[in-house]
Amino acid sequence: MWVKPPINCYKLNVDAAFFEDGTGAAAAILRNNRGEALAGASWLLHHLLDSTTAEAVAIQRGLELVEGLGCHQVIVESDSLEVxxxxxxxxxxxxxxxxxxxxxxxxxxxxxxVSFTHCLREANRLAHNLARHSFNLNTTLVWDGDPPSFLLSDIVDDVTLI
Incomplete structure (x- = not known):
């Protein structure tokens, strides 16, 4: 399950979806130490070589999001052990x-x-669902504040399980 970051720290969960035709999507969600989703984004990806490259792009784009928000202490969490x-x-x-x-x-x-930690897919469900949603709807999504409604049940589940 997802674990809250320490006080005065944020957690950035990232994930990517990759398909053999070189397409995919990446997603990143930033949460605070109370488990609240503060911001997030998903991006459509094209011309990918492999799934690991897609996962690396998810970290890259997630860090761009964090940098734009001015956060200074972040744990980046991904289910891609190699990355x-x-x-x-x-x-x-x-x-x-x-x-x-x-x-x-x-x-x-x-x-x-910034620290980088590995998590199991179950702990990365929110980012995974956001990437899948973006790919399925062929859309990019960015928010700062209230998360999209389709993610709310996953956010609540993560926070209440802790």
Missing amino acids: IQACNGVIEIWSPYTAILADCFQKSYRIGV
């Missing part, structure tokens, strides 16, 4: 998404304190 290990220097990043992660590191430096 999280690459972000933490556990594995070498000689792959199609190397340049994307280099950009993520630059954004992280500008943001302030």
Whole structure:
């Protein structure tokens, strides 16, 4: 299940959907230490090489969202173990998404304190549902404030289970 971040910290959950034709969608949701969804976005993706690249793009776009909101202490959480290990220097990043992660590191430096953690898919349900929604409706979605109504039940479930 999803776990709240510490006080004075935000959690950015990211996820991506990838299809063999090179299309997909990425999503990011920023929540505070009370579990409230403060902002989020989803983006349609094209010309992807693989699913791991899509996951790296989700982190990149999520960090852009965080940077734009002026947050300075963030835990980035993804269910892509390979990308999280690459972000933490556990594995070498000689792959199609190397340049994307280099950009993520630059954004992280500008943001302030950013850590990268792996989570199970069940803990990343909100970002997963947002990416799937964006792809299914062929639309990009951005919000700052109240989340879209189709996500509310997942947000409530996450917060009440804790």
